[in-house]
Every structure is written in C-alpha cells, then in structure tokens.
Amino acid sequence: MVLNVPRGFKFVGINCGIKKCKKDLGIVYSEKECLAHGMFTRNLVKASPVIYDMKLLQENPRLIRAIVVNSGNANACTGEEGMKNTVRMAKKVAEKLGLEDKTVLVSSTGVIGLQLPIEKIESGIERAVNLLTDDPIQFAEAIMTTDTAIKISYRELELSGKNVRILGIAKGSGMIHPNLATMLSFLFTDAKISYDALKKLLENAVDKSYNMIDVDGDTSTNDTVIVLANGLAENKEIVEGTRDYEDFRSAFDEINVELAKKMVEDGEGATKLIQVEVINAADEKTARKIARSIVSSNLVKTAIYGEDANWGRIIAAAGYSGAVFDVGQLTLYLSDGYRKVKVFEKGQGILFDEEMAKQILSSTRVFLTIDLNFGNSRAVAWGCDLTEKYVQINGRYRT
Amino acid sequence: MVLNVPRGFKFVGINCGIKKCKKDLGIVYSEKECLAHGMFTRNLVKASPVIYDMKLLQENPRLIRAIVVNSGNANACTGEEGMKNTVRMAKKVAEKLGLEDKTVLVSSTGVIGLQLPIEKIESGIERAVNLLTDDPIQFAEAIMTTDTAIKISYRELELSGKNVRILGIAKGSGMIHPNLATMLSFLFTDAKISYDALKKLLENAVDKSYNMIDVDGDTSTNDTVIVLANGLAENKEIVEGTRDYEDFRSAFDEINVELAKKMVEDGEGATKLIQVEVINAADEKTARKIARSIVSSNLVKTAIYGEDANWGRIIAAAGYSGAVFDVGQLTLYLSDGYRKVKVFEKGQGILFDEEMAKQILSSTRVFLTIDLNFGNSRAVAWGCDLTEKYVQINGRYRT
Numbered sequence: 001m002v003l004n005v006p007r008g009f010k011f012v013g014i015n016c017g018i019k020k021c022k023k024d025l026g027i028v029y030s031e032k033e034c035l036a037h038g039m040f041t042r043n044l045v046k047a048s049p050v051i052y053d054m055k056l057l058q059e060n061p062r063l064i065r066a067i068v069v070n071s072g073n074a075n076a077c078t079g080e081e082g083m084k085n086t087v088r089m090a091k092k093v094a095e096k097l098g099l100e101d102k103t104v105l106v107s108s109t110g111v112i113g114l115q116l117p118i119e120k121i122e123s124g125i126e127r128a129v130n131l132l133t134d135d136p137i138q139f140a141e142a143i144m145t146t147d148t149a150i151k152i153s154y155r156e157l158e159l160s161g162k163n164v165r166i167l168g169i170a171k172g173s174g175m176i177h178p179n180l181a182t183m184l185s186f187l188f189t190d191a192k193i194s195y196d197a198l199k200k201l202l203e204n205a206v207d208k209s210y211n212m213i214d215v216d217g218d219t220s221t222n223d224t225v226i227v228l229a230n231g232l233a234e235n236k237e238i239v240e241g242t243r244d245y246e247d248f249r250s251a252f253d254e255i256n257v258e259l260a261k262k263m264v265e266d267g268e269g270a271t272k273l274i275q276v277e278v279i280n281a282a283d284e285k286t287a288r289k290i291a292r293s294i295v296s297s298n299l300v301k302t303a304i305y306g307e308d309a310n311w312g313r314i315i316a317a318a319g320y321s322g323a324v325f326d327v328g329q330l331t332l333y334l335s336d337g338y339r340k341v342k343v344f345e346k347g348q349g350i351l352f353d354e355e356m357a358k359q360i361l362s363s364t365r366v367f368l369t370i371d372l373n374f375g376n377s378r379a380v381a382w383g384c385d386l387t388e389k390y391v392q393i394n395g396r397y398r399t
Numbered sequence: 400m401v402l403n404v405p406r407g408f409k410f411v412g413i414n415c416g417i418k419k420c421k422k423d424l425g426i427v428y429s430e431k432e433c434l435a436h437g438m439f440t441r442n443l444v445k446a447s448p449v450i451y452d453m454k455l456l457q458e459n460p461r462l463i464r465a466i467v468v469n470s471g472n473a474n475a476c477t478g479e480e481g482m483k484n485t486v487r488m489a490k491k492v493a494e495k496l497g498l499e500d501k502t503v504l505v506s507s508t509g510v511i512g513l514q515l516p517i518e519k520i521e522s523g524i525e526r527a528v529n530l531l532t533d534d535p536i537q538f539a540e541a542i543m544t545t546d547t548a549i550k551i552s553y554r555e556l557e558l559s560g561k562n563v564r565i566l567g568i569a570k571g572s573g574m575i576h577p578n579l580a581t582m583l584s585f586l587f588t589d590a591k592i593s594y595d596a597l598k599k600l601l602e603n604a605v606d607k608s609y610n611m612i613d614v615d616g617d618t619s620t621n622d623t624v625i626v627l628a629n630g631l632a633e634n635k636e637i638v639e640g641t642r643d644y645e646d647f648r649s650a651f652d653e654i655n656v657e658l659a660k661k662m663v664e665d666g667e668g669a670t671k672l673i674q675v676e677v678i679n680a681a682d683e684k685t686a687r688k689i690a691r692s693i694v695s696s697n698l699v700k701t702a703i704y705g706e707d708a709n710w711g712r713i714i715a716a717a718g719y720s721g722a723v724f725d726v727g728q729l730t731l732y733l734s735d736g737y738r739k740v741k742v743f744e745k746g747q748g749i750l751f752d753e754e755m756a757k758q759i760l761s762s763t764r765v766f767l768t769i770d771l772n773f774g775n776s777r778a779v780a781w782g783c784d785l786t787e788k789y790v791q792i793n794g795r796y797r798t
Contacts, residue, residue, distance in 0.1 A: 045718030045726050077714055077726075079747035112711020113748040221715050298697070299793055306794025312511020315476050316620050319444030327444050327476075348478035349512040388787035394698055395705025 003154050006165040006190040007232035008032050010132035013142030016124025018072035018110070018117060025124045026069045026142030028186065029097060029132055034228035036064040036105070037199045039206050041223035047076035048086040049106040050222060056102055057226075061195065064228055065103040067186060068093045068125065069143050071171070075108040075116050076221040085116045092122045096129040107184050107224050109171065110145055136169055143171040143184055146393060147266055153258040155251035159244040162235035164191045166251055170259040172266075183210060185225045185259055187252070192231035193238040197245060201252050202227050209256035212288070212381040213264045214296040264382045269389030271364065274304055276381045278370045286323040287379035290370060293321030295383035304366050305385035309334060309357040311343045314368060331371040336363035402553050405564040405589035406631035407431050409531035412541030415523025417471035417509070417516055424523045425468045425541030427585065428496060428531055433627035435463040435504070436598045438605050440622035446475035447485040448505040449621060455501055456625075460594065463627055464502040466585060467492045467524065468542050470570070474507040474515050475620040484515045491521045495528040506583050506623050508570065509544055535568055542570040542583055545792060546665055552657040554650035558643040561634035563590045565650055569658040582609060584624045584658055586651070591630035592637040596644055600651050601626050608655035611687070611780040612663045613695040663781045668788030670763065673703055675780045677769045685722040686778035689769060692720030694782035704784035706760040708733060708753065710742045713767060730770040735762035 005011075008031040018024040038057045040050045057064075068089050075082050090104040108116070140150035151170040156163065172183025187202075206225055238244045265273045276294045281287035294300055297317040303310040311332055319327065332344035339360055343352045360366065404410075407430040417423040437456045439449045456463075467488050474481050489503040507515070539549035550569040555562065571582025586601075605624055637643045664672045675693045680686035693699055696716040702709040710731055718726065731743035738759055742751045759765065 043715060043718040044720075044723065045714055074711070077711055077743070077747050079745070082747075112709075112715060113743075221711075221718060298789075302790050302793035305790065308794065310511075312473070312476055312620075315444055316442060316511060319442040319620060321443075324443065344476070344512075346478070348476055348481070386790055388790045390697075391701050391704065391785055391787050391790065394701035395707065 004156060004165055005134055005136060006167050006188045006230070008190060008230050009188050010134065011136040011139040012128045012131045012133065013138030013140070014124060014128050014131065017120040018070060023138065023142035024070055024072045025121060025128060026139040027066060027093060027125070027128050027132065028139060028188065029066045030228060030230045032230045032232055033063045033065055033103070034230045035193065035195055035198055036061050036226060036228050037202050038224065038226040039202060041221060043221050045077065045221050047074050047108060047222040048078060048082040049075055049108045050224060052083065052086045052090070053105050053107070053224065053226070056105060060102050063100065063103050064105060065099045066093055066097060067105045067107065067226065069107040069184065070116065070121055071143050071145050072110040073108060073114055073116050074110045074112045074222050076112045078113065078115055081115055085118045088118055089121060089125070092125045093129070096126060105226060107222070109143065109184055109222050112221060136167060140169045143169070145171065146268055147171050149266055151259055151262040151266070153255040155255055157247055157251050159191070159235045159238065159247060162233055164233045164235055164248070165189065166191070166255055168255040168259050170263065172263040183223055183263055185210065185256070187227040187255065189227070189229045190231065190233040191229055191238060191248060192233065192235050193229050193248070197238050197240050198227060198229055200240060201249055204249070205253050205256040208253060209260035212292065212379070213260045214292065214381070214383040261382050264384045267384035268393045269387040270384030271387055272304055272385045273365045274301070274383045274385065275365070275367045276370070276383070277367065277378070278372065279378045280374055281325070281372045281377040281379070282375040284377045284379055286325060287377050289321045289323035290318045290325070291379045291381035293317050294368065295381040298386055301383065301386035304361060305387050307358060307361040309343060309354065309361060311349060315344060318370060325372050325374065329373040331373060333369040334360050335367040335369065336360040337365060337367060403555060403564055404533055404535060405566050405587045405629070407589060407629050408587050409533065410535040410538040411527045411530045411532065412537030412539070413523060413527050413530065416519040417469060422537065422541035423469055423471045424520060424527060425538040426465060426492060426524070426527050426531070427538060427587065428465045429627060429629045431629045431631055432462045432464055432502070433629045434592065434594055434597055435460050435625060435627050436601050437623065437625040438601060440620060442620050444476065444620050446473050446507060446621045447477060447481040448474055448507045449623060451482065451485045451489070452504050452506070452623065452625070455504060459501050462499065462502050463504060464498045465492055465496060466504045466506065466625065468506040468583065469515070469520055470542050470544050471509040472507060472513055472515050473509045473511045473621050475511045477512065477514055480514055484517045487517055488520060488524070491524045492528070495525060504625060506621070508542065508583055508621050511620060535566060539568045542568070544570065545667055546570050548665055550658055550661040550665070552654040554654055556646055556650050558590070558634045558637065558646060561632055563632045563634055563647070564588065565590070565654055567654040567658050569662065571662040582622055582662055584609065584655070586626040586654065588626070588628045589630065589632040590628050590637060590647060591632065591634050592628050592647070596637050596639050597626060597628055599639060600648055603648070604652050604655040607652060608659035611691065611778070612659045613691065613780070613782040660781050663783045666783035667792045668786040669783030670786055671703055671784045672764045673700070673782045673784065674764070674766045675769070675782070676766065676777070677771065678777045679773055680724070680771045680776040680778070681774040683776040683778055685724060686776050688720045688722040689717045689724070690778045690780035692716050693767065694780040697785055700782065700785035703760060703765050704786050706757060708742060708756040708760060710748060714743060717769060724771050724773065728772040730772060732768040733759050734766040734768065735759040736764060736766060
C-alpha cells in the first residue's frame, strides 16, 4: 500500500482459527498513547466488548495504545463468560506488547450467541504481535464478515504548516440501519487535538455518515466507531472555532461518509447504491427523517432493484416518515449522476420519459432528489437495493 | 356460500376493465342506513378516497348506505383529478341505487400515481348494481391486488336473545406494517349499537389486529378499516359496560385478528406465518414494542425462511425496539404449536435440541415466545418470512 499511514500506527491481520481460512484477528498498535473517543450501538442488548470499551473510554480516554478485533463471532449474548473473554483478549495484547492495563480496546463482530474460542484467539495474539507493519490492508481484511471488499478511506492535509494524516478502516454489510449499523469503524490520526474537539468531530461525523445508511433495517448489538489520535504530527493542538478545526473536520467528515457509502455499496446482496437527497426542507430534522425513511423502505429497495420507476413508493415512504411537509409542494427527481428526470411535481405524478428513467435505474448508482420547496435545510442518506441474494445470504448465515 | 350474512347487506364484484381479466370493482349495499366508523392510514400522503371517507364519516356517520371499491389503482398522488374521480365514483353509485348524496364510501387499492380509468369504472358501476346478491365472495375477490386468496371472517352470536351477525372482508398482502397496513378491511354487522360503543370497539380491535402485523415495514397511502352497522338484528342497542358489549367485542376482536393473520399468511412471497408473543412484560406498551420490532425484522424473517434457529437476531431486534427490559431475565422459546424448545435464558443462549428446533422451524407456522419475567402484560404480533419471491414480486410490480 502506497499511502502514508498516520505516524506511529502499526497494523496486523491474521487467521487464528475462528474462521476456517479467512483472516479473523486484527490488532492496531500506536507507538504513543492516544486520545480516544468512541460511539456505540443504541441497542439495549450490547455485546461484551461494547460494554467493555464504553467503560474504558470513560475512565481512560487519554492513554489508549491498541485495539484488538476478532471477526466471525460477535461475543454478544454470552453473559459473564463473554465478558471474561473480552478482558482476556485485552490483557493478552497488553502483556505481549508491554502495555499498561486498560490501554487496549476490544471489538468483536460475527454470529451472536456463541462463546469465543478464547485459547485460539490468545495464541493468535501471541503470533500477531510479531507481525505488526505500516500496512493496514491485512487488518482491514481481518475485520470483515460478509463484506466482499475491504473499506479504507484516507486523507492527508496541511494544518498551519504541519502535515496531518487521517486513516479510516471499517467493516459492515448486513444488519445495517440508521442509529449505527452492524459495523465497526476505526479512525486513526496523528493529529494533536483537544478532547472536546475530537468528541464533537466524531459525534457530528457519525450523524452525517453511519447514522444515514441502511441495508436492512436491523440495528446490531456490536456497532462501534472509535477514533484514536496520537499527536505525532506535532501540529498545534486543534481546538474548536479555528481554521485548523474546520479543515480537519472537512477531511474527517469526508472519510466517514466515504466509509459509510462503501458499507451500503457492499450491502448484502446489493447491486445498486441508492442515494436519497432531501433539499429545501423546513429544518434538518425533517430532511433527515424523510431521507432515512425512503432509503430504509423495502418497497423502494425492491423497485430500484427491479429498475422500475415506481415513484409512488418513494412518496409513500416520505409520507410515513413521521416528518411534516406539504406533498403539494414536493418535486421528485431520479438521476444516475449524469441524466436527470423529474417524475413528480405538486402532489402528483407527471408525464416523463420512461425510457430515460429506465436507463437511469439500470445504473449501479441511483440518486433520488426530493425537493420540498419550503426551507433551506438538507440531508443525504444512502442505502442499497434489496435482492434475492440478500434473502439467500441471510437465510443461511448461521448454518 | 352457506354463511348467514348480516341482514340487509348485498354484495357484488365484477371486472370493469382496470385489470385485464380479474375482478376489480366491488360494491356493498345496505338496505337500511348504517352507523359507520372508519380508521385510516397515518401516512401523511393519503389517497383521495381516504381523504374523502374521513370527511364523510365525520360529517355523516349515521346514514351510510354503500361502499364502492376498486382494485388495480390506488388513486393516490393523483391531485385534483383524483379527488374528482372519487366523487364521481360515489355519485354514480348513489344515482344508480337511488341513494342520497354523501351516503356512499369509496376505497381504492393498487398502483400509486395513475389516474383512474373513470369511464370504465362508471359503466362498471351501472352493470354491477344489477348484480347485487347475498353472497360476499365476489366482492372479496374484487378488492384483491397481489392477494392469492380471499379473506373473510364471520361470527354469529346471541345478544340478549337476539341473533346478531358480524362479517369481515379484507385484502392486503404487501406494504404491510404496524400502524395500518396496505390493507382494506370492511366489517358489516346487523347489530344495533351506539356510536360511542362502535367507535371504541373498532379502535380497540385495530390496535390488537392490523396494528400488530408486518409484511415489509411499509405503511401505505390507502389503509382503511370501516365498520357498518345497520341495526336490522333488532337487538337491544349495545352500549359500553354491558354483557352484550363484552360478547360483541369478543367476536369482533376475533374477526379482526383472524383477518389480520390471513393478511400476513398471504404476505407477498411468504412461506411461513410468524407469531411473536411477549409475556410477563412490565406493561402492554413494552410488550407491543418488542413484539412488533421482532416481527418486523428482515433478519428474523430471513432466518425463519432459512429455517435457522438464529435466536441472536431475535434478541437483537428486541434490543433495538426502544422498549426497556432486562435481557438478563429474558427467556426465549421456539414452537410450532406442538413442540416447544427453550433457546435463550438469563442473558445467554443455552444448549438446546438443534434437531427439534430445525423441525419446529420447518413448520408453516412458527411461534416465538419472549418471557420477560417481570410483570403481567402481554402482546402478540404476526408477520411472515422474507423470501426471494417477495423481491421478485416487488421488483416487477408496476411493469
């Protein structure tokens, strides 16, 4: 990999035997202690590592040195033994890398309800720590479950004369729904930044990215987004209300949106990316509600899969979103990014070029624009189509 | 049909040319004026006939004489012309049956966004009014869209020595989700009943039946439940707080639950009915939220389609339902109505007979029981599995 990873971060990904052949264990290590913040699933049922990380980041957000991740097993609904295994994963990494206790975060992703094969993981950790390199690709592979491609996004920027790098690595392709999806996303930066600024940046970015995607409407027990900042770029500390903050925010947001889009493009069984943009809404909340409702509709997803300009389903999904708007003012456009066709205006469908609509819908990226013609607010959500393959993948996942 | 339909109601169903061959126009006529109440979609985008009926039932709930229904076209998102066509349908029926204005209700179901072929419908009405009979089957056929079977439910009971009859006729198999589905349901009774009692009965029944079913998470623009009571049974007027009320309520609830279950059993592409019962909840709201969340989960639907005892998805769907409960107290059972297997207890999965679980899941009716071990409240929801066929049906609906 030719990209310049953030200074001081090392990566590894191996197979430790949870899965038959594919990589299933990854570690990221920082040479210097990191400032860290995390956001986690809102599901009442939280996996052991989620509970563990939430507590650790509250107690000790300034001295994080490593993250260990396994795929193939979510360590969710596993009771006391599950929590013991999470602690054992963290301890083994700390021991082998000579780190203090409580400086290692843990994530798990995969099937719910099975106990981890902890001995395999522990001996995997012993091997993995000797294989850390600058290359994040094997780590990105190790965190995959039903993903068909790795998900990496990267930006490099100058902040007051200093070169700063941000790297995002994510996974996720099923059980994906607004309010954090079945997804893991790790952000690494060598920027020096204040805790308040880092916290705010992450919360804003998550709201615009992972909270605006949908594959199948299911919110998982393991959703996790973590950012680590080790300060090795030696820039002037980034604080809110500065030009540096804005520049950093812009790059950080782009990375998170890019990763979120990669997740839905790789949605289980998906053949098309669906982007829903709501413009000229009374307020952002209205725009978000409508965008999320449309992108989550099974009927919209299947219509787009079938390349059918069945705009009635789009309007119906806007209608049941819970947002208040005037359908008599609503205009709806379909686009593939090149061609654009207006199909609905002022409360009713209009005559449109069905041939062009068909061509637009045959694209692998379908853009819906809903103009509410009312205010100035805007929101964008992303999803994918619903296909026979999604049903096949999920009818046979566990067996 | 051998059943004794409520006294004074006549039915007809014909093809008027909206669809190629299948029946697409139905009328129900009452010899005597009816007390009527209706409940309609909460979708902000409401079809013309929904808006029309809501207004009519507010203004004139005591003199209703007929309902006219077309299938194949929802008359939704059709603007002023759509409303004019709804009015024309009502007027034509009134004219041909010699009824006063504003005594005819209208329903439409089918594709959103196309204008009705109103001339065809008007000449259909002229033919249909001469074919009214006691047999409701042709009407039940005429209101079907993607339904594969008619949906009728019937009860006859004695109220203080008088014979009273209730008949329910419904349609619906896609775009079905709690908070009224893409469904039409018409209830006819010859009971004499007070307006307040009728209103309360319908609202309670809808909450326990149509609001507890899910096929695909989409709430339609046309959902309608209407009850007509013409009093021809000559029973003592049913009012709240009496034994007659309780007896009538019990039969009325059964009919609505039966119709709701028929809808999900006939869910688009469905191969299995899924019943989710939540027991021993702190309150009914908690039980309802959890039952609805599980029955609406695409991942639960696909797992059950795949006959995979992937209980983690059931627990996860309970977790993101928004209800508060203690997963450490939760017990989950799978059953087919004969055999029952416990798969989850006190926050974690337990060893269970996988072979028996497989047999249970291979049944066409799968029952999930979630015991929260906390309070005394209970709720039941019904749904169906999600299959490749659902995707195929909905990828090609309009074309």
